[in-house]
Amino acid sequence: xxxxxxxxxxxxxxxxxxxxxxxxxxxxxxxxxxxxxxxxxxxxxxxxxxxxxxxxxxxxxxxxxxxxxxxxxxxxxxxxxxxxxxxxxxxxxxxxxxxxxxxxxxxxxxxxxxxxxxxxxxxxxxxxxxxxxxxxxxxxxxxxxxxxxxxxxxxxxxxxxxxxxxxxxxxxxxxxxxxxxxxxxxxxxxxxxxxxxxxxxxxxxxxxxxxxxxxxxxxx
Ligand code: ADP
Ligand code: 5GP
Numbered sequence: 018x019x020x021x022x023x024x025x026x027x028x029x030x031x032x033x034x035x036x037x038x039x040x041x042x043x044x045x046x047x048x049x050x051x052x053x054x055x056x057x058x059x060x061x062x063x064x065x066x067x068x069x070x071x072x073x074x075x076x077x078x079x080x081x082x083x084x085x086x087x088x089x090x091x092x093x094x095x096x097x098x099x100x101x102x103x104x105x106x107x108x109x110x111x112x113x114x115x116x117x118x119x120x121x122x123x124x125x126x127x128x129x130x131x132x133x134x135x136x137x138x139x140x141x142x143x144x145x146x147x148x149x150x151x152x153x154x155x156x157x158x159x160x161x162x163x164x165x166x167x168x169x170x171x172x173x174x175x176x177x178x179x180x181x182x183x184x185x186x187x188x189x190x191x192x193x194x195x196x197x198x199x200x201x202x203x204x205x206x207x208x209x210x211x212x213x214x215x216x217x218x219x220x221x222x223x224x225x226x227x228x229x230x231x232x233x234x235x236x237x
Contacts, residue, residue: 026125027197029143030168032171038187038197039051050109053071100124138180141187
C-alpha cells in the first residue's frame with residue numbers, strides 16, 4: 018500500500034556509532050538505500066572511494082555546490098566539507114525507495130527546510146560523554162587534534178537535539194539497531210506515505226475528511 022519512500026536522516030556526534038548502527042540495519046534491509054556523501058577529508062585506512070564517502074578536492078566540492086549537485090552541505094569539524102549528492106536521494110524517493118542519510122545537525126536542518134515532513138530526523142546519542150570519548154579514541158582513526166575537533170563538534174550537535182523527532186541512545190548496540198528499525202517501520206506506516214485511499218473501495222470509508230475529536234464524538 019506504501020507509495021512514498023522514507024527519508025531517514027540520522028545525526029549524532031562523530032564516534033557515537035551512527036555508521037555501525039546504520040550498517041546493521043541495512044544488513045537486514047537490503048531494500049533500503051544509503052546516501053554516499055562527498056567530503057573533502059582524506060580517506061582513513063580501509064575506507065574506499067564511493068563506499069564510505071566520495072572523497073573529493075575542495076575545488077571539486079565547490080564545483081558541485083555551484084552546479085546545484087548537492088541537496089545539502091555543511092562545514093564540519095572546523096575545516097572539512099561534507100555534502101549529500103542530490104541525484105540518488107531524489108531518484109530513491111521518486112521510486113518509493115527508502116533512503117538513509119548520515120549527516121550532521123546542519124545538514125539535518127537543511128533537509129528539514131527542504132523536505133519538511135517527508136524527512137524523519139533521528140538523533141543517535143551516546144550513553145555518556147565519557148563513553149563517547151572512549152569510542153572516538155578507541156576507534157583510533159584520528160589524530161589527537163582531529164579527535165579534539167570532533168569532540169567540539171559533538172557539543173554543537175547536542176545543542177540542536179531539540180529539532181529531531183526521535184532519539185536513540187546507543188548504549189547496547191542490539192537495542193539501538195532494534196530501535197532504528199522500529200523508527201523505519203513507524204515511518205513507513207505514516208498515513209501521508211501510504212495510498213490508504215485505495216482501501217476506500219474495500220472498507221466503509223464514507224468520509225474522507227479528518228474530523229476533529231468533538232466532531233468525531235458527535236458522529237459516533
Ligand atoms: P560514527 O559513525 O558515529 O562516527 P562508528 O560507527 O564509527 O561511529 O563507531 C565508533 C566506534 O564505536 C567504533 O569503534 C564502533 O565499533 C564503536 N561502537 C559503536 N556502537 C557501539 C556500542 N553500542 N557499544 C560499544 N561500542 C560501539
Ligand atoms: P567523520 O566521518 O569525518 O568522522 O565525521 C563526519 C561528520 O560529518 C559526521 O558528523 C557526519 O554525520 C557528518 N556528515 C557526513 N556526511 C555528511 C553530509 O553529506 N552532509 C552533512 N551536512 N554532514 C555530513
